[in-house]
Amino acid sequence: MSADSVFSSTFSFNKLVIFGVGLIGGSLARALRERGARAPGAQVVGVGRHAQSVARALELGVIDTAATLDDEAALAAALAGADIALIAAPVAQTQSLLERIAPHLDASTVVTDAGSTKGDVIAAARAALGARIGQFVPGHPIAGRESSGVEAALPDLYVGRNVVLCPLAENAPEAVARVAAMWRATGAVIGEMPAAQHDRVFASVSHLPHVLSFALVDQILGAPDAELKFSFAAGGFRDFTRIAASSPEMWRDVCLANRSALLAELDGYTEVLAKLRAAIDRGDGAALETAFARSRAAREAWQERGGKRAAPGAPGTTPADGESGK
Known part of the structure; x- marks a missing residue:
C-alpha cells in the first residue's frame, strides 16, 4: 500500500453529489462542512431513490439540495457541473446506479464509491460506464457505526481512519489524487492496494x-x-x-x-x-x-500499533464499530 504522503493535501470543490445520504455519505458531507474543507458557495447535493430518503438529510442541513433517481430533470441538474459523485449505497446497487447516472455525467466529473468490496464494484462500473471507466476511482472508507441513517452521521467519523483506494489502469493520476484529497480533508489516512488484494x-x-x-x-x-x-x-x-x-x-x-x-x-x-x-x-x-x-x-x-486507527501506509483494519460495508 502506498503512503499517505503521495497525494496532495489540498481539496476544494464546487459541487459534490452523494448517492445515498446515510451514515457514510452524510458523515462525508458533515466533515467537509464542519472541518472547514468546504469553500464558500460549494454545494452538496443528496440523491435518493425516493424523496423521503433525502428529506431528512435536507432538514438536518447535511445537504444543500436534494434530487431523486426517478426524476430525470432533477437528476440531470444534480449532476451538471459536479466535481465529484460518491456512490454510498449497497454494493449490489452499484451497476444500476451508474447506469442511471451515466447519461448525465460530465466528462470532468470524478465518480468514486464507498463499497466494502471492490472486484464486483469494478466489474459493475466497467459494465455501466464502458469507455468512460477512467472517471471511476474505486474507494473504501474503513469507518462506521452500528447505527445507520443520516441521523447517525458524524463530522469526525473519518478522523484517523483508513480510506483504501484501488485505482484502475484507466484512471488519470489527477482523478485519484482528487478523491484522495477529498477523504484526507475529512481527517482520513489514505492508502492504495489492488482490488483483488x-x-x-x-x-x-x-x-x-x-x-x-x-x-x-x-x-x-x-x-x-x-x-x-x-x-x-x-x-x-x-x-x-x-x-x-x-x-x-x-x-x-x-x-x-x-x-x-x-x-x-x-x-x-x-x-x-x-x-x-x-x-x-x-x-x-x-x-x-x-x-x-x-x-x-x-x-x-x-x-x-493503534488498532483500528492504523498508521499511514498500514493495511486497513476492522473498525470496532463495523465499517462502511456498502
Missing part, C-alpha cells in the same frame, strides 16, 4: 468477523433455552456480537459480492476451530494455552 484482506479482517458475530447470535437464538442464555449474556457476548447490530441487507450483499475470498477465510477459520475442538476433546491444556497466548500477543501488538 483488498477483497482478500477485508474478507479476513472485516467480512469474516461480521459473519461470525451474526452466526453466534443465530446459534443462541436457535437453542431451546435461548431466552435464559440471553438474560445472562454480559461483556464478552456484547463485545463479540456488537457488529451483529449492522444492516442485514448490507452484509448480505457484502458476503455474496466477496464470496470466493470469504469462503476461503471461512474454511481457514473452520480448520482452526477443528484444532481447538480436538485439543479440548483430548484435554490438551498446553495446546490451548499456546494458541491463546499466541493470539493474545498478536492482538496486543495490533492494539499497540
Whole structure:
C-alpha cells in the first residue's frame, strides 16, 4: 500500500453529489462542512431513490439540495457541473446506479464509491460506464457505526481512519489524487492496494468477523433455552456480537459480492476451530494455552500499533464499530 504522503493535501470543490445520504455519505458531507474543507458557495447535493430518503438529510442541513433517481430533470441538474459523485449505497446497487447516472455525467466529473468490496464494484462500473471507466476511482472508507441513517452521521467519523483506494489502469493520476484529497480533508489516512488484494484482506479482517458475530447470535437464538442464555449474556457476548447490530441487507450483499475470498477465510477459520475442538476433546491444556497466548500477543501488538486507527501506509483494519460495508 502506498503512503499517505503521495497525494496532495489540498481539496476544494464546487459541487459534490452523494448517492445515498446515510451514515457514510452524510458523515462525508458533515466533515467537509464542519472541518472547514468546504469553500464558500460549494454545494452538496443528496440523491435518493425516493424523496423521503433525502428529506431528512435536507432538514438536518447535511445537504444543500436534494434530487431523486426517478426524476430525470432533477437528476440531470444534480449532476451538471459536479466535481465529484460518491456512490454510498449497497454494493449490489452499484451497476444500476451508474447506469442511471451515466447519461448525465460530465466528462470532468470524478465518480468514486464507498463499497466494502471492490472486484464486483469494478466489474459493475466497467459494465455501466464502458469507455468512460477512467472517471471511476474505486474507494473504501474503513469507518462506521452500528447505527445507520443520516441521523447517525458524524463530522469526525473519518478522523484517523483508513480510506483504501484501488485505482484502475484507466484512471488519470489527477482523478485519484482528487478523491484522495477529498477523504484526507475529512481527517482520513489514505492508502492504495489492488482490488483483488483488498477483497482478500477485508474478507479476513472485516467480512469474516461480521459473519461470525451474526452466526453466534443465530446459534443462541436457535437453542431451546435461548431466552435464559440471553438474560445472562454480559461483556464478552456484547463485545463479540456488537457488529451483529449492522444492516442485514448490507452484509448480505457484502458476503455474496466477496464470496470466493470469504469462503476461503471461512474454511481457514473452520480448520482452526477443528484444532481447538480436538485439543479440548483430548484435554490438551498446553495446546490451548499456546494458541491463546499466541493470539493474545498478536492482538496486543495490533492494539499497540493503534488498532483500528492504523498508521499511514498500514493495511486497513476492522473498525470496532463495523465499517462502511456498502
